[in-house]
Amino acid sequence: MEICEKCGSGENVVKSGFVRGKQRLFCKTCGIHFTFALPHREALKKPHQTTIIDIAKMVGVSPSTVSRALNRSTEINPTTRQEIIRVAAEMDYRPNLLAQSLNRGETHTIGVVIPNIERPFFAGVLAGIQKVATEVGYRVMICQSNESHSTETLNVQALVASRVDGLLISHSKETTSFEHIKLQLKKGLPIVHFDRVCNEVETAKVVEEDYEGSFLLVEHLIQQGCRRIAVCAGPRELLISNARLEGYKAALAKYGIVLNEELVYHTNFKKRETLLALESWLQLPQPPDGIFAVHYGNAIEILVELKNRGIKVPHEIAVVGFGDELIAELIEPSLTVFHLFPFQVGETAVTLLIDNIIHRDSFRPVVQTVKGELIIRESSLRTKSL
Amino acid sequence: MEICEKCGSGENVVKSGFVRGKQRLFCKTCGIHFTFALPHREALKKPHQTTIIDIAKMVGVSPSTVSRALNRSTEINPTTRQEIIRVAAEMDYRPNLLAQSLNRGETHTIGVVIPNIERPFFAGVLAGIQKVATEVGYRVMICQSNESHSTETLNVQALVASRVDGLLISHSKETTSFEHIKLQLKKGLPIVHFDRVCNEVETAKVVEEDYEGSFLLVEHLIQQGCRRIAVCAGPRELLISNARLEGYKAALAKYGIVLNEELVYHTNFKKRETLLALESWLQLPQPPDGIFAVHYGNAIEILVELKNRGIKVPHEIAVVGFGDELIAELIEPSLTVFHLFPFQVGETAVTLLIDNIIHRDSFRPVVQTVKGELIIRESSLRTKSL
DNA sequence: ATATCTATCGGAAACGTTTTCGGAAACGCA
DNA sequence: TGCGTTTCCGAAAACGTTTCCGATAGATAT
Numbered sequence: 001m002e003i004c005e006k007c008g009s010g011e012n013v014v015k016s017g018f019v020r021g022k023q024r025l026f027c028k029t030c031g032i033h034f035t036f037a038l039p040h041r042e043a044l045k046k047p048h049q050t051t052i053i054d055i056a057k058m059v060g061v062s063p064s065t066v067s068r069a070l071n072r073s074t075e076i077n078p079t080t081r082q083e084i085i086r087v088a089a090e091m092d093y094r095p096n097l098l099a100q101s102l103n104r105g106e107t108h109t110i111g112v113v114i115p116n117i118e119r120p121f122f123a124g125v126l127a128g129i130q131k132v133a134t135e136v137g138y139r140v141m142i143c144q145s146n147e148s149h150s151t152e153t154l155n156v157q158a159l160v161a162s163r164v165d166g167l168l169i170s171h172s173k174e175t176t177s178f179e180h181i182k183l184q185l186k187k188g189l190p191i192v193h194f195d196r197v198c199n200e201v202e203t204a205k206v207v208e209e210d211y212e213g214s215f216l217l218v219e220h221l222i223q224q225g226c227r228r229i230a231v232c233a234g235p236r237e238l239l240i241s242n243a244r245l246e247g248y249k250a251a252l253a254k255y256g257i258v259l260n261e262e263l264v265y266h267t268n269f270k271k272r273e274t275l276l277a278l279e280s281w282l283q284l285p286q287p288p289d290g291i292f293a294v295h296y297g298n299a300i301e302i303l304v305e306l307k308n309r310g311i312k313v314p315h316e317i318a319v320v321g322f323g324d325e326l327i328a329e330l331i332e333p334s335l336t337v338f339h340l341f342p343f344q345v346g347e348t349a350v351t352l353l354i355d356n357i358i359h360r361d362s363f364r365p366v367v368q369t370v371k372g373e374l375i376i377r378e379s380s381l382r383t384k385s386l
Numbered sequence: 387m388e389i390c391e392k393c394g395s396g397e398n399v400v401k402s403g404f405v406r407g408k409q410r411l412f413c414k415t416c417g418i419h420f421t422f423a424l425p426h427r428e429a430l431k432k433p434h435q436t437t438i439i440d441i442a443k444m445v446g447v448s449p450s451t452v453s454r455a456l457n458r459s460t461e462i463n464p465t466t467r468q469e470i471i472r473v474a475a476e477m478d479y480r481p482n483l484l485a486q487s488l489n490r491g492e493t494h495t496i497g498v499v500i501p502n503i504e505r506p507f508f509a510g511v512l513a514g515i516q517k518v519a520t521e522v523g524y525r526v527m528i529c530q531s532n533e534s535h536s537t538e539t540l541n542v543q544a545l546v547a548s549r550v551d552g553l554l555i556s557h558s559k560e561t562t563s564f565e566h567i568k569l570q571l572k573k574g575l576p577i578v579h580f581d582r583v584c585n586e587v588e589t590a591k592v593v594e595e596d597y598e599g600s601f602l603l604v605e606h607l608i609q610q611g612c613r614r615i616a617v618c619a620g621p622r623e624l625l626i627s628n629a630r631l632e633g634y635k636a637a638l639a640k641y642g643i644v645l646n647e648e649l650v651y652h653t654n655f656k657k658r659e660t661l662l663a664l665e666s667w668l669q670l671p672q673p674p675d676g677i678f679a680v681h682y683g684n685a686i687e688i689l690v691e692l693k694n695r696g697i698k699v700p701h702e703i704a705v706v707g708f709g710d711e712l713i714a715e716l717i718e719p720s721l722t723v724f725h726l727f728p729f730q731v732g733e734t735a736v737t738l739l740i741d742n743i744i745h746r747d748s749f750r751p752v753v754q755t756v757k758g759e760l761i762i763r764e765s766s767l768r769t770k771s772l
Numbered sequence: 773a774t775a776t777c778t779a780t781c782g783g784a785a786a787c788g789t790t791t792t793c794g795g796a797a798a799c800g801c802a
Numbered sequence: 803t804g805c806g807t808t809t810c811c812g813a814a815a816a817c818g819t820t821t822c823c824g825a826t827a828g829a830t831a832t
Contacts (some may be wrong), residue, residue, distance in 0.1 A: 017777040024777090024824090033824060047574055051788055062812045067790060077810060097547050098493070099788035102484040102817050109548075118513050123504045130503070130530055139548060142528055144516055161483050162495075162525060188433055304716065327713045330690065412806095418794080437818055448782045453820055463780060485818035488787050 050091040059087050070095070101163065109139040110353060111159030113169040115147045115196070120325050121342045122170070125194065128346025129168065136354060138165075149174040156180050166190035166353045171198060173268060176237045190356035190363070194349040196240055204356060205367045206349040210240055210322075213338035214247025216374045217320045218292055220336070222255050224382045226290030226318055230263040230281050232274060232298050241266075244294040244322060263288055267298065274298045278305055289317055290380075296323035299335055303379060318380040333378035344370045436477045445473050456481070487549065495525040496739060497545030499555040501533050501582070506711050507728045508556070511580065514732025515554065522740060524551075535560040542566050552576040552739045557584060559654060562623045576742035576749070580735040582626055590742060591753045592735040596626055596708075599724035600633025602760045603706045604678055606722070608641050610768045612676030612704055616649040616667050618660055618684050627652075630680040630708060649674055653684065660684045664691055675703055676766075682709035682723055689717060689765060704766040719764035730756045 016026035016033055026033050052070070056063045061080065068076045069084035101107040112129060114122045126142065133140050141164060143155035152172045157180075159167060167189060169181070178200050185191055185201055194206040221229050231248050234241030245264070252259055262284060265277035274293075281288050293299035299321025306313050313319055313333055320336040321328065328335040348368050356363045412418070438456070442449045447466065454462045455470035487493040498515060500508045512528065519526050527545060531538035538558045543566075545553060553575060555567070564586050571577055571587055580592040607615050617634050620627030631650070638645055648670060651663035660679075667674050679685035685707025692699055699705055699719050706722040707714065714721040734754050742749045 015776060026776095033826095035823075049788095052790095053788075063789080064791080064813080065811060068811085071790080075810065080810080094547055096488070096549070096788050098484055098488040098549055099817085100790080102482070102488055102819095103788080103790045105817075107484070116513075117503075117516070118506070118509045120504070120506070120509075123506075123509050126528075127502075127504050127530065130528075134529075134544075139527060139544065141525060142516075143520075144513065158520075158525065161480055163482070163484055300716065327716060330686065330713060330717050332718050435818095438820095439818075449819080450783080450821075451781060454781085457820085461780065466780080482818050485787085486820080488789090488817090489819045489821085491787075 049096070050093045051096070052093070055084060055088050055091060055093060058091065059084055106165050107139075107163045108137060109141055109162065109164050110166045110168060110350065110357075111156075111162070111164035112140060112142045113145055113152060113155045113159070113167070114142070115145050115170060115172050117142065117144050121195075121323060121340065124342025125170075125346035125349070128343040129350045130346075131343075132347050132350050133354075138350075138354065145172040145175075147172045147174060149177070153180045156184060160184060160189065164189075166192070166357045168192050168194065168349050168353055170195040172196075173235050173238060188360075190353060190360065192349050192353040192356065194345055196238060199239060202365045204352045204363075204365045206345055206352065207240075207243075207367060207369055208340050208345065209338075209369060209372045210243035211247040211250070213322060213340075213372050213374070214244040214292070214294070215251045216247075217322070217336070217338050218248050218251035219254070220374065220376065221290040221292065221318055221320060221380060222251065222257070224290075224314070224318055224380055226288075227257060228260070228263065228286060228288045229257075229290040229292060230265070230277075230288035232277050232291065232293040232295075232302065233264060233266045234294050235268050236266055241294055248292060269295050269298060271298075271301050274301045275305060278302055282309075282311075287317070291317060291319050293319070293321045296321040296325060296328055296335070296337055299337070299379075300327060300331060303331060303333070303335060314378065314380050314382050318382060320380050324375065329377070336377045336380035337375050339373045339375050341370055341372065435482070436479045437482070438479070441470060441474050441477060441479060444477065445470055492551050493525075493549045494523060495527055495548065495550050496552045496554060496736065496743075497542075497548070497550035498526060498528045499531055499538060499541045499545070499553070500528070501531050501556060501558050503528065503530050507581070507709060507726065510728025511556075511732035511735070514729040515736045516732075517729075518733050518736050519740075524736075524740065531558040531561075533558045533560060535563070539566045542570065546570060546575065550575075552578070552743045554578050554580060554735050554739055556581040558582075559621050559624060574746075576739060576746065578735050578739040578742065580731055582624060585625060588751050590738045590749075590751045592731055592738065593626075593629075593753060593755055594726050594731065595724075595755060595758045596629035597633040597636070599708060599726075599758050599760070600630040600678070600680070601637045602633075603708070603722070603724050604634050604637035605640070606760065606762065607676040607678065607704055607706060607766060608637065608643070610676075610700070610704055610766055612674075613643060614646070614649065614672060614674045615643075615676040615678060616651070616663075616674035618663050618677065618679040618681075618688065619650060619652045620680050621654050622652055627680055634678060655681050655684060657684075657687050660687045661691060664688055668695075668697075673703070677703060677705050679705070679707045682707040682711060682714055682721070685721055685723070685765075686713060686717060689719070689721060700764065700766050700768050704768060706766050710761065715763070722763045722766035723761050725759045725761050727756055727758065 012028035014026050014028065016024045018024060024033055024035050052063050052066045056066045065076065065080065066084055069081040070088065110133060112126065116122060117126065130140055141159060141162060143159060145152035145155055149172055152175055156167065167184065169191065170193070178198050181191060181198065181201050185203065192204045192206065195208070197205040197207055218229060231245065233245050249259060263281065265280065267273035267277055291302055293302060299319055303313060303319055306317060311317055322338050324337045324339040328337050348370060352368065438449050438452045442452045451462065451466065452470055455467040456474065496519060498512065502508060503512065516526055527548060527550060529541035529545060531541055535558055538561055542553065553570065555577065556579070564584050567577060567584065567587050571589065578590045578592065581594070583591040583593055604615060617631065619631050635645060649667065651666065653659035653663055677688055679688060685705055689699060689705055692703060697703055708724050710723045710725040714723050734756060738754065
């Protein structure tokens with residue numbers, strides 16, 4: 001009853017089991033098996049996107065010629081190119097970036113790993129990255145580590161799996177081992193660090209004036225008459241925190257003030273710890289007359305708590321912080337800060353990275369510093385005139 | 387001197403021009419041209435990534451079997467699978483997502499278009515999107531329109547070119563024509579709107595309680611004794627602004643307060659315009675005793691300006707706003723707001739989208755509302771007890 | 773013993789592009 | 803006229819994966 005595809009007759013056709021739910025037949029004449037295939041994949045296909053082959057057929061040339069016409073290759077007759085470009089536009093051709101990337105081995109995509117997109121600093125960095133990336137035709141893929149080392153590692157793996165051409169990363173607070181970075185670096189992936197950098201690996205880095213900014217802030221406090229300056233430092237593991245702590249120490253040293261360990265408190269930037277630090281300082285027989293927070297958020301928390309306790313800022317205790325935001329300007333008293341420029345950090349980081357991607361071998365790992373700016377406001381101004 | 391590849395002898399070999407910088411030869415015996423090709427593409431190839439073919443060779447099976455073993459297909463012997471998985475792990479195999487996507491016709495990537503990543507609301511939405519997207523194995527590609535319609539269109543095109551599986555979009559202020567959306571929708575791309583949605587197209591949408599929130603805020607002002615309530619509205623084109631304006635009108639109507647057009651001012655959310663609005667109100671013979679800003683940022687600006695002018699908040703003029711942030715809590719007087727939950731907006735939007743992607747045909751365009759919360763603070767509290 | 777079935781696998785096409793390399797014709801110069 | 807040259811184009815391989823379809827061997831049913 002069933003007819004063999006080859007011999008045309010169905011005399012010697014017998015059943016031969018099921019395969020994938022379909023009846024299988026065997027023609028003893030031809031000695032072959034066969035099933036009746038349905039074009040099912042065809043059916044649920046998406047609407048057809050015009051490809052280079054469609055254009056080739058339409059114009060009457062080969063796909064290679066179309067490709068040559070679309071990328072500005074020299075090996076093509078200007079007349080042919082004109083025609084191909086015309087037809088391509090007419091058919092609304094959009095190159096399939098996946099196929100392109102697969103063939104060329106590059107995706108024109110860069111990966112970004114940041115601790116948290118909701119922190120205004122990183123949002124600013126991202127904006128800077130996006131701006132120059134799109135300008136030069138790169139796409140951006142963003143991941144958040146949420147301050148977790150394991151998530152960070154997974155992020156890196158995911159981005160590598162997506163075959164990004166390069167990586168921009170600011171490490172999580174937790175991260176103290178950098179094997180995931182070293183591994184990719186060894187495989188030849190261009191990587192650029194920013195903000196929370198890592199000195200263990202040879203990558204280009206974009207940093208802020210952590211040392212200089214701290215120095216200026218603390219020097220300013222001293223000039224305002226503070227002598228017992230407490231510091232709300234960050235995690236010991238974070239390079240950036242240490243740099244800021246060093247700036248603090250250097251400023252004290254310059255003015256001959258001895259470092260009092262009781263006034264140095266390492267936190268993980270969480271509010272609870274900040275308040276603990278403050279509490280411990282206020283319990284001292286001689287409380288501080290100035291507080292330097294290496295993170296503006298903690299400075300704000302301190303400001304609010306001091307206000308709640310009725311302690312006068314800046315006359316009893318002056319407060320300064322690192323980093324800036326609208327809130328620092330609007331809070332009362334307004335906060336003296338060392339202002340950072342996150343947008344610029346992003347811009348320089350991605351510029352470095354793309355440079356690294358393009359000049360893969362000749363590229364040298366440089367360290368670039370984005371300058372900041374000391375902004376003096378009420379929280380530290382004890383003298384009316386500056 | 388040169389030897390033909392085919393006949394082996396070089397007797398009848400003559401030069402035959404240059405091609406791509408290399409000497410071309412012609413063997414008259416064999417009648418063929420040839421050049422001496424250098425393996426140059428080989429040379430600058432990146433370090434080899436293990437592929438499915440490497441594993442196949444190692445195990446001694448075909449690539450299709452390896453593929454079957456790695457994806458949990460049923461048509462494979464458990465023993466073979468074990469072995470293949472073992473070898474794959476040993477060789478540190480990572481599937482090439484580009485090849486996978488090209489073949490399967492899906493990228494497991496969703497595109498997001500937002501006006502500005504630096505606005506805390508959108509950063510929050512992004513965080514929500516990222517969370518659930520990564521949970522279900524989707525990647526996220528983010529673009530900013532910077533409140534420009536043309537950039538938004540380019541963003542959509544770029545994401546489509548990257549073959550995202552779906553699109554999440556909140557429109558720019560400028561956007562009043564939605565052809566770019568309709569086009570992609572017609573091509574079958576799943577799209578979900580959030581926050582700044584668009585009613586012209588049949589997509590799933592995630593909105594906030596714009597109407598309800600406004601109503602509650604204005605009702606609260608009325609209950610606090612305000613009778614001349616001004617509203618700092620958004621652009622007329624923005625649906626979300628209109629919804630908030632409607633809530634305002636409804637609250638007035640409920641309490642029998644006639645709408646005074648002088649007290650309605652449409653801005654584009656920029657500070658300059660906000661101050662212009664405020665100026666115009668204060669010039670009135672009867673200035674307002676309450677101000678409702680549909681965007682918390684403008685409420686802050688108004689608060690600051692009133693303070694500068696020595697006008698007492700809330701007793702001379704009460705101020706309330708839409709949307710929330712840390713700054714609303716910390717500013718003095720602290721700001722009464724209708725609190726939004728951006729993270730939840732992101733979560734629901736991406737959940738809807740992925741549902742849309744998976745159940746492409748059966749999916750119905752629903753509208754989901756993320757509830758907000760009225761938070762009463764000093765800027766509107768005229769009576770001590772609530 | 774024969775006919776059918778099941779489990780498992782290989783070959784090859786397909787996804788859409790780029791690039792290599794050779795062929796053919798036209799061209800330039802002696 | 804004849805040799806070398808240039809220009810332009812096509813065929814085919816390559817990128818790495820999935821999936822279709824057929825092919826076996828052994829198991830089971832008749």
